[in-house]
Amino acid sequence: MAVKKQKNKLSVISYNDVIIGAGISLLFLFISWIMDILINNLSVSFQTIAEIHKSNPIHWLIDTLPIIVVIVIYFSIKKRERDKVAFERIIEQRDQDINKNARFAKRIGEGIYDDKDTQIDEDDIIGRSLIVMRDNLLSNTKKEKEQNWISEGKDLVSRILRMHNNIDELAYEVLVELIKYIDIIQGSFYIYNDEESKIINLATYAYNRKRYVNQEFKIGEGLIGQCAYEQDIVYRTEIPENYTSITSGILGDKKPCSILIVPLITEEKLQGVIEFASIKNKFPELTIKFLKELGEIIARTLYNLKMNQKTEKLLQESQQMTSELKANEEQLRQNAEEMRATQEELEISNKNLETQIKEVENAQKRLHSLLENASEVISIYDSELKLKYQSPSVTKILGYTPEEMMSGKDMDRLTAKGEAAMKEMFDQLMEDHHTPRAIQYTYIKKDGKKIHIETTG
Template sequence: MQGAWATMIEAQNSAVDDLVHTILEISRVIRAVANGDLSQSVPFDVAGRPVKGDLIRVGRAVNTMVDQLRSFAAEVTRVAKEVGIEGKLGGQARVKGVSGTWKDLTENVNQLAGNLTSQVRNIALVTTAVAKGDLSQKITVDARGEILELKDTINTMVDQLRSFAAEVTRVAKEVGIEGKLGGQAKVPGVAGTWKDLTENVNQLAGNLTSQVRAIAEVSTAVTKGDLTRSITVEAEGEVLALKDNINQMIKNLKETTEKNMEQDWLKTNLARFSAMMQGQKNLSAVSRLIMSELTPLVSAQHGAFYTVNVEENRLDLIASYAYNKSATVPTSFEFGEGIVGQCALEKKPISLGTVPDDYIRIASGLGYAGPANILVLPVLFEGDVLAVIELASFQSFNSIHRVFLDQLMVSVGVVLNIIGASMRTEELLQELQNSNGELETQAKELEEKATLLEIKNQEVEMASLSLEEKAEQLAMISKYKSEFLANMSHELRTPLNSLLIMAKLLAENRESNLNSKQVQFANTIYASGRDLLNLINEILDLSKVEAGKMGIVASDTKVTELVDYVVRDFRAISQQKDIVFAIKTADDLPESLFTDGQRLQQVLKNLLSNAFKFTEKGAITLEAYRYQGSRTVFQAEALRESAVVVAFTVRDTGIGIADNKQRLIFEAFQQVDATTSRKYGGTGLGLTISREISRLLGGEIHLRSIEGKGSEFTLYMPQIYVGQEIEDEGGQGRVARLGDAVDIEPEGDFENNDAIMFSGQKVLVVDDDVRNIFAISSVLENHKLNVLFAESGGAAIEILEENDDIAVALMDIMMPNMDGYETTQAIRRMERYKGLPIIALTAKAMKGDREKSLEAGLSDYITKPVDTTALLHMVKRWLKTHASEAVS
């Protein structure tokens, strides 16, 4: 067809095609929606031609529906994903422009999401609280169906947990805090794990209850003194350790208690026996008492008590317990006879274990049997056996019984000894009572003698008072004597000093203006002065000996040198008197003696001097040897105890000594010939001084003499001096010691160089006696010394102030107004004369004078009469010392 029909048909076909195409697209989109594909949409053109009319409206409506469905699906999916997958509660679907069913559907979805959110959050809140231990929360949100079942299940679980916790807490509090044992947790309706847990808690409480109750039960029993119990409940771990410790503690307590009970038993019974035996005086009674108390105490059934019969040296039965007399069993035993005798012999207990049936029988009214154990014990006191106790028992003696018996035997020994002593005392008392008559008679005699003795005592007391007065008088006399001797020494030595010096100067005849007879006169004067000086020295020595103040300075003294030195002075005398002088020294002499060599020389010189004095012809012998005889001949303890004794014998052929005068010659001022016509001179002090010095040295002098034939004096000396130190080490001893420290050159003439050294040196002589000044000045000036002199201390100080070149000062001590000590102290205060050598030149030669001089500031000390050679040597030495100090 053509034309309009064709156009119309074409238009109609086109319209049909557009309609079909659009409907198909709409159908496709709807099918896609039905299949859940919300991504499709209806196109608005067909083959490039836009759809118009109602089709486009239908298409747009379909597309709008699809868009709303897609938006709804997206929101629902989002909410479902957030709530169901991501767990984000509270989400809501928001679909714009939705209405109708889709709106209802959206609201329903939102209601679903809201319900789930509130339910889940409520469940989460409750479970979180449960997890944190809060069992007070419950799910309260409205729910249905399975959510409701879940709600009920959780709420039921919370209720059961709360009930379980309350029960467990109750049980734990009762058991652990309140100490209520036996509690059990009761949780109704619990099952599964909670049931197991409840049962475990109940088992725990039950175990603790049984264990603690068992421990408490045993502990209570122990506190009540029942130590037989022990904890037997089963336990593990620390409870097991506690159980073992408590059981061990109970065991230790039981052992300690048993030991304490044994000790209490031991001490109680020992004290009981001691009290029981105290005061017993009868041996039979105390032995019976011991048997009756001791035998049953130690569970013995037989006992016997044997005491020692000292006179017959055997053991006799004196008491017994349940003892059966038998002809075959003796009641006495010798020491070593049978077990009883053997026990006494060995002084040790004897125990018999397995005893034969026929050995001994313990009988009663119903029968008899042999013992199982026999114990035999000795009773000792200070090692002596006093008794033996025998015990027999049906059972063995335990250790505490043995200890008790051992200790009891000591107490029994003491009691038996006391009883024995008491019996002896009673015997002695009887004897004393028998002798009371004699004693009363003697008492009367003693009373009479006591009266006489009292009278004698009064007489003795009066005599004692008289002796005390005399002792005081003697002390005063001794003091006056010492003062007199000191003054006499000074007064005699002062003029003697100038006499000796002037006589020696004249005898030296340096200017050769004296003839030989005048020189002989001078020598005679000098010799007489020396004799007078020796006499003064002897008197002073005697006074020191009598006062006990002669000092001893002990040192090693060679015997040969001592002998040589002593005999040196007597060679010339022997030649003058034409007497043979022999010296004998034994080979076995010790090399040296430890003694005061100076004092020993003095004694030997005195003995030799006497020998030469009283011997006109014949021979004199000095013999030194080791004494080999008995020590009993000596009175001196030092000689009796000395290992080596040395003897010095001086033997002469002189006039001898009569027997009746041999003791007398050792007394002071006594001589063999004391008549006015006596031939031999002397003071009679030499032997007295020698005897006293020998005593001070620990020795003795023995004398043998025949009148007209000669004498033999023997000095015995210990090799080692052991005498006591003299008080203050005073007197000559101390002077000698100080003298040892002074380096004085040997005596001898001065050489030309000495005179050269003295030349021009100034010496100040201070003395109130012009005679001494003249004599000393003469000696010093003869040796080229320039002498200044002063007659007082004040004058000496003035001279020193005017002369600053004085080298040495010689100072007298006893001067008027200002003595030598005060003068020296004043000089020492002068700056330029602090080191001036000042020599004490004094007649004060008593004990302590040298020390007093040195303490006063004097440099040295020499006594009058002065040995001019010694004085010159001393001046020389101090000049050297002063010169060297001046140079330094």
């Protein structure tokens, strides 16, 4: 309404300007006529006006002046009106831009960043600044949502890690929650056995159920071994032909479209590997980033559990060794007591033995005294019928010294019959040494005389 009134007002002003311009130009025209009539002393009439136009053609040019002035004024006014209209349009456009920017800013303030229909002129600095601000806020909001998603996933897995001390149970629960959280079809959890240098499957979950898969990989063997060797993520969208996949009743034997294998590393030491498979063409970058950050958390927990298990094993071994040492100590104590008792028995036995030795020595002395002082000839032979002892009485009876008798010629001094009798008696004594035997034979003395001797064995 205000614009319309403004236009009407401009129209009235324009009309008045045309009239005023036309009046001024007509006044100038009349003045030129009157001046020419006065200069030539002519009377004022239409005929006189016609004559001065004939005599002075410049009047024709002056006559066109009002028309020219009106035309100039008219076009000037039109131009000014066009400029004003253009300015009004600019003002109106600015008002529209301000209102549009105000609505846009309001939507931004309300957290609505996805308004793609907003059209901003290149000259609208405020509008473009609002778009930049919206894009920055949208980017920050997206980053914040992504970070919140990663943080929620970490919190979820961290709660599971805190709940379990058994590695097998922990592996299964973590695997199940991760498969659900990142929305894939299957996965496997492997642990690294540093004693055997093998990667062993602990848990496999596919199509919402637990699977029992016994798999082992050496470092560098297959994609799992490759991930462990390189200690870096293995991401494939082209699945190898020999890749083992788990079938389902819905999808049949369809292989995954993408696989992601994440190493579990802490302090530059491999603790395990987690494998994920998806029927989607690729894993989102956010998911890869999340699993990569989460891998270190899981690896640190596995390392701590391994250390706890080793400590517990060492403690059990220490307790077992302590029990064994106590048992050994008791056994040693019993052995010591037995050894003490044995030692006492040995001491008693030694004393008895010493007594017996003394008795034997005394007996030997008595025997030796008996042998040395015997009035009869006493001879001792071994099992080969060789003379080992000869009593000194042999010198008195046979004339030979004991040394001469033991020279090995004692049998030569017997007759053939006496030697045969001696050997027969010796054989009988060897068979039955408890029964005494007696023989008689002839022996040649040192002086050559023969003597009859009775021998008892």
